[in-house]
Amino acid sequence: MGRQLIYPMEERYQEYLSDESKMVGKADSISFPENEGEILEIIAEMNACHTPVTIQGGKTGIAGCAVPARGHVLNLSHMNQVKAFNKTAQGEALLKVEPGMTLLELKKAIKKLKTEEELFWPPDPTESSSTVGGIASCGAKGICSRLYGDTRKYIQAARVIQWDGSVKEIKRGETTVSFLGREKDLLDVYLGGEGMFGILAELTLRLEPRPKEMWGISFFFEKKEDAFTFADNLMTEDLQVEGASIAAAEYMDRATIDAIEERKEMMTALKELPDVGAEVAAMIYIEIHGMEEEAVEEIAEILMELAVRCDSDPDRAWAVSGETEIEKMRVFRHAAAESANLLIEKIRQREPRITKLGTDMSLDKEDFQSVIAKYEADIAQEGLKACIFGHIGGNHLHINILPEDYEEYEKGCKLFEAWAKEIAAQQGKVVTEHGVGKLKKPLFLQTASKDCIEEIQRLKHTYDPAGMWNPENMI
Amino acid sequence: MLKIAVCVKQVPAYSEGLMDPETGVMIRAGLESVLNVYDLPAIETALRIKEEAGALVDVFTMGPAKASAVLKEAYAMGADRGYLVNDSCFSGADVLATSYTLMQAIQSTEDYHLILCGRQTTDGDTAQVSGAIAKWLDIPHVNWVTEILHVAHDSITVRQAMEEEIVTVKATYPCLLSVERSIFLPRLPSLKGKIAAKKKDINVLSLADMEDQEESHYGLTGSATKVEKIFPPAKTAQRDIIQKDSQEAANYILEVIKKVNK
Numbered sequence: 001m002g003r004q005l006i007y008p009m010e011e012r013y014q015e016y017l018s019d020e021s022k023m024v025g026k027a028d029s030i031s032f033p034e035n036e037g038e039i040l041e042i043i044a045e046m047n048a049c050h051t052p053v054t055i056q057g058g059k060t061g062i063a064g065c066a067v068p069a070r071g072h073v074l075n076l077s078h079m080n081q082v083k084a085f086n087k088t089a090q091g092e093a094l095l096k097v098e099p100g101m102t103l104l105e106l107k108k109a110i111k112k113l114k115t116e117e118e119l120f121w122p123p124d125p126t127e128s129s130s131t132v133g134g135i136a137s138c139g140a141k142g143i144c145s146r147l148y149g150d151t152r153k154y155i156q157a158a159r160v161i162q163w164d165g166s167v168k169e170i171k172r173g174e175t176t177v178s179f180l181g182r183e184k185d186l187l188d189v190y191l192g193g194e195g196m197f198g199i200l201a202e203l204t205l206r207l208e209p210r211p212k213e214m215w216g217i218s219f220f221f222e223k224k225e226d227a228f229t230f231a232d233n234l235m236t237e238d239l240q241v242e243g244a245s246i247a248a249a250e251y252m253d254r255a256t257i258d259a260i261e262e263r264k265e266m267m268t269a270l271k272e273l274p275d276v277g278a279e280v281a282a283m284i285y286i287e288i289h290g291m292e293e294e295a296v297e298e299i300a301e302i303l304m305e306l307a308v309r310c311d312s313d314p315d316r317a318w319a320v321s322g323e324t325e326i327e328k329m330r331v332f333r334h335a336a337a338e339s340a341n342l343l344i345e346k347i348r349q350r351e352p353r354i355t356k357l358g359t360d361m362s363l364d365k366e367d368f369q370s371v372i373a374k375y376e377a378d379i380a381q382e383g384l385k386a387c388i389f390g391h392i393g394g395n396h397l398h399i400n401i402l403p404e405d406y407e408e409y410e411k412g413c414k415l416f417e418a419w420a421k422e423i424a425a426q427q428g429k430v431v432t433e434h435g436v437g438k439l440k441k442p443l444f445l446q447t448a449s450k451d452c453i454e455e456i457q458r459l460k461h462t463y464d465p466a467g468m469w470n471p472e473n474m475i
Numbered sequence: 476m477l478k479i480a481v482c483v484k485q486v487p488a489y490s491e492g493l494m495d496p497e498t499g500v501m502i503r504a505g506l507e508s509v510l511n512v513y514d515l516p517a518i519e520t521a522l523r524i525k526e527e528a529g530a531l532v533d534v535f536t537m538g539p540a541k542a543s544a545v546l547k548e549a550y551a552m553g554a555d556r557g558y559l560v561n562d563s564c565f566s567g568a569d570v571l572a573t574s575y576t577l578m579q580a581i582q583s584t585e586d587y588h589l590i591l592c593g594r595q596t597t598d599g600d601t602a603q604v605s606g607a608i609a610k611w612l613d614i615p616h617v618n619w620v621t622e623i624l625h626v627a628h629d630s631i632t633v634r635q636a637m638e639e640e641i642v643t644v645k646a647t648y649p650c651l652l653s654v655e656r657s658i659f660l661p662r663l664p665s666l667k668g669k670i671a672a673k674k675k676d677i678n679v680l681s682l683a684d685m686e687d688q689e690e691s692h693y694g695l696t697g698s699a700t701k702v703e704k705i706f707p708p709a710k711t712a713q714r715d716i717i718q719k720d721s722q723e724a725a726n727y728i729l730e731v732i733k734k735v736n737k
């Protein structure tokens with residue numbers, strides 16, 4: 001007899017009813033399959049009793065995508081092995097992995113590959129416990145997407161388990177489906193599909209040569225308006241240098257810096273960084289990647305001049321290079337999101353109805369200055385507190401409202417609705433990298449076009465006619 | 476002006492304890508190299524003294540050509556001059572030969588008032604090089620320094636954390652201090668410093684620059700010890716899965732901590 005695969009949802013599995021959105025869901029049972037065969041057994045059983053399944057990776061999503069609404073939780077964290085590595089005749093490095101492999105495990109696995117040049121997988125949503133399956137399903141990108149672009153570019157193929165238990169191999173470029181009058185790669189239905197169309201049981205990742213030179217620079221500004229100008233200049237200035245590029249440009253306001261500094265005592269990695277001076281009103285973190293040292297330096301020099309013009313002292317800017325030192329800076333940037341989530345967790349202890357209130361909207365039609373000024377003015381007008389950080393490219397800011405009580409939470413929700421409508425009206429994106437899930441579903445349904453929603457419903461009906469996967473997500 | 480020499484080393488960023496099974500030597504190829512974390516507070520200490528009392532800060536490292544990267548990093552932090560101690564006959568050195576070579580390099584460069592070292596390196600881990608340099612130079616050596624109390628024109632007063640007590644020590648120049656990591660949080664290089672560092676020259680010191688030019692005093696031949704084998708300690712992983720309610724679990728953890736700390 002095989003091992004027991006399905007467990008009733010007892011108290012000890014409580015943590016699997018929630019993710020980093022801090023929403024709490026409901027489920028009757030849970031499983032932790034270790035291979036494709038076990039998934040198939042579980043699915044057969046769920047099919048037999050018409051029980052819907054919520055697929056889980058690392059539960060680090062912040063839109064409640066992996067929070068179960070009912071039925072069964074299929075947690076894939078025990079499927080975290082490398083399956084194969086090969087180089088194609090065209091020189092592409094392809095790594096086949098199980099979906100529950102975390103970013104941390106993936107980085108270690110890539111380091112162990114015996115290749116002539118160092119390789120890496122560009123998508124990096126900074127949370128090292130997020131899984132490849134989760135990242136693929138949410139289209140999570142992370143700070144370096146400015147240079148490397150969409151996560152889909154780095155996924156070549158997938159093995160998908162469908163609602164009826166059949167298994168399908170999908171390779172990029174082989175099949176297309178029509179979506180909103182255009183042809184869409186079938187693989188891309190599943191990537192960014194938030195687990196609504198099937199289980200990604202294996203993924204083939206396209207690895208890239210790791211940049212030989214990496215610099216991380218943190219610029220500090222005493223007046224936030226100077227940081228806004230710097231951000232806008234970053235988008236307009238000629239920063240093209242052959243052999244190197246700006247990979248990341250991230251903004252953090254003072255409230256975010258304070259939230260991070262408060263956590264210093266508890267986080268060893270943060271303790272290695274000096275304190276940010278009390279006079280600092282905002283900071284901008286930039287990463288430069290390249291294959292040639294001189295080119296990276298050239299960009300750094302242009303940035304230095306730009307900083308001087310924007311009243312940011314280059315003598316006080318932190319500048320590091322190499323993977324180990326850059327990691328310290330990334331820990332700081334990552335702590336922005338973590339600290340915001342922890343603050344919400346604290347508030348929830350007083351008021352459990354409160355969930356995370358963080359935006360994921362982007363709007364590249366306007367300049368940074370006017371976008372952030374509008375957010376700040378609205379927050380001030382409502383008398384709310386917030387911390388603001390995020391990607392300068394596309395003005396893709398994460399505004400995290402920190403409500404004191406439920407009344408403020410509701411005010412925050414209303415603000416979000418108003419912003420979403422405005423951004424949608426200006427052809428911006430209401431959901432950019434965190435997924436729609438359950439938390440952002442009302443915003444998404446209010447702002448997405450009718451055609452788009454109908455097309456998603458049509459795809460859902462085609463690929464999941466029995467309504468097996470991730471009930472209540474997105475539509 | 477006070478003249479300070481700081482000794483630093485380039486080490487692998489991390490090691491997963493990989494050894495060449497045949498030679499027993501640690502595999503470093505492909506590993507990123509960084510400035511030894513224990514040496515960063517020594518640089519920071521020198522820079523703080525420079526900022527407060529005025530000083531010349533020179534940094535010395537013995538190693539291959541690529542070790543000049545750590546000197547560039549020290550430049551970016553604010554060091555004045557960097558010396559790469561490099562010669563084919565210096566390789567394979569143990570504590571004795573390393574300390575002798577560094578002593579020769581320091582002695583051949585300036586009459587330094589103060590020499591600063593980090594507590595230990597993360598690859599060799601002996602924590603003996605600083606003491607040995609002081610012995611070669613026949614100067615006072617204070618290790619486990621956790622605080623600089625006073626910098627005078629002829630002496631420095633520091634706090635030394637001994638095992639059982641904290642001692643205040645006044646050492647007259649020339650002297651050598653080996654500082655603890657806790658002495659100062661090292662600054663991060665500044666952008667301006669880092670860009671300027673790239674353009675600054677590194678001074679290379681070879682056997683020809685030393686006062687003692689007898690080759691047999693350096694490297695493998697000048698070493699008193701030979702490493703036969705390096706191997707990671709046997710893993711003693713122990714895993715208990717205890718299922719209790721939260722109060723009982725907390726008490727259980729406390730008992731385990733008490734037992735380990737005994």
Ligand SMILES: Cc1cc2nc3c(=O)[nH]c(=O)nc-3n(C[C@H](O)[C@H](O)[C@H](O)COP(=O)(O)OP(=O)(O)OC[C@H]3O[C@@H](n4cnc5c(N)ncnc54)[C@H](O)[C@@H]3O)c2cc1C
Pocket residue numbers: 019020054055056057058059060061062065066076099100124125126127129130131132133134135136137138139140141142143194195196198199200201334337338341433434470
């Ligand atoms: C502190 C912090 C910082 C973050 N920073 C960023 C950032 O900078 N940029 C960014 O983009 N994101 C960021 N994220 C969120 C990021 O979206 C998630 O970390 C990641 O995308 C989800 O991975 P996961 O494994 O935790 O997935 P989960 O949360 O477990 O699941 C997410 C969704 O994927 C589906 N899913 C998971 N695995 C599979 C599978 N094998 N097959 C089908 N569906 C599957 C689930 O059903 C669910 O719908 C951050 C999160 C945290 C906590």
